Amino acid sequence: MFNEWDGRSIRTFQAVMEERSFSRAADRLGYVQSTVTTHIAQLEKASGKRLFDRLPRGVEPTEAGLALARFAEQFAVLSQALEDELKRSEQPNGVLRVRALESYCVARLPRLLAEYAERFEAVEMQLSTGFMQDICERVLDGRDELGIVPRDPMHDGLIFTPLLQEEMVWVSAPHERGERHRKSAYISYGNQCYYHGVGEQLLREAGHPALAQMQLRYPSIELIKRMVQAGYGVSLLPLVNVMDELHTGQLVQLTLPVPEPIEHGMIQLRGRQLRPAAAAFAALLRRGLVD
Template sequence: MDLAGLRVVKAVADTGSVSRAAETLHCVQSNVTARIKRLEEDLGVDLFHRMSRGMAPTPAGRVLADYADRVLRLVAQARDAVADAAGRGGRLAIGAMESTAAVRLPPILARFHADHPTVELTIAPGPTETLLIEVLAGRIDGAFVGGAVDHPDLIAVPVFDEELVLVEPVSGLTSESGRRTLIGFARSCAYRGRAEMAMRDAGRVPYRVMEFGSLDAILGCVGAGMGVTVMPRSVVEREPWRRTLAWRPLPDSLARMPTLFVRRADGVETASLRAFLDAVSEHPATQAPTPHTGLKRLATAC
């Protein structure tokens, strides 16, 4: 059993197919088949059920795939830690909600890059649920997510405190359809649940939902009068949105949304990750909501 064999087991378990695993590993299918057969002979068990359409791991195969995932993650962490210790910078992959990436991260990233220019830093935007999955799988080193997180394999530290507001076009909504249309990310977004609760509490029912995959698309459609959304006030008070959007306050039970930085409890804390977390903790916005800066505020009632 070697790392190449573990990569094959994980790829087949993840994709359910020899052909797709071969594509993932950039090798020919015969190599994948041969590796699986060699491992099965070495361990004396069948690792996969061969079916007419693909392959599914046996109970023994699921156990090995789980160990393969952990071993390969540790190997990647070890390589980054060694590169970090040798002064070669290493790699750092951070996930973030789109609103956090747009508003909170730019000054933090600028400072981190200035102090650590050799670190290969990647930012992966996404909704909270997806980011948690990516952190747990070890595909990213940590992520900024919204709302409470309680998982035995994760460390979650509060970093920002956002005030959520109901966002409408600055010119107002001229149709009942617009008042009853919620524009937002998919359900895996932390803000989506608060947004639907806000619509119900405001009596805007029944309502319909239009889903978009980008922050700019959501705010652009709201500015055009197509509907409303729920976002951090720090987002809509920035240019260019402050000229086209206005906001209404939400009830206290819905308005406060902490942003947490989560990472695996068993992950290696490299010097690069420590430096990044230091840059986050030293930023003025950490743990403090942004002050009101003049964006038009609508009447309190939703």
């Protein structure tokens, strides 16, 4: 019996019960009267019972109609509860795990994270830092829902959405101007970092193999900058991360070759729909809410 019922017919039945009229129920629901008649006929056929007595001035429920009315009310309550629950589940909530380059997090995400936290208090943001390969691996195996990487990984399992072009510069301490940088070390995050490989190749192509070989590796953008400021070497870094130091003279820009602007982008697992929390964060990223 239940398989032959549907929500529209139940709602029509309730409207007829309350209005005691097919025509008034039709007006209330925005139907033509024949639609109301059809819905009630479907219920009567499915139940095998007459649900309304047709009177000269409207209708009155039969005993079967009164019995169905009690269950129709429960149906309406459950339907509303389900609708409310689905709406609640569509709101950003739960834990959101995002992984990105440390230099990107420091320079690009503070304002966005503050905006996100203020708007979506029910979300627990877990932001971690990493490098190109492990960011891709963590998104692929589901440990992180979103990643931010410095280039398109060109992986069939990932969707890459470009976010911004990152200009890179070579920097050194002020006293490292001119030819002094030839005797310095190449300071970077190390082999795992995409910037490191780009910088090493540029140094070799520019005729500085010794500088490319003498390397100092540090885990954070701030420590790299401090070591460069102290005169230990040179580094290839995003311009946005060193603008203040260049402006105040704590660092100087070298004339070594630089790469084309690096295209940072967001990655997500192909074929997996983003949860509301991740979709909201991705929307902020695409809108460019950055410092």
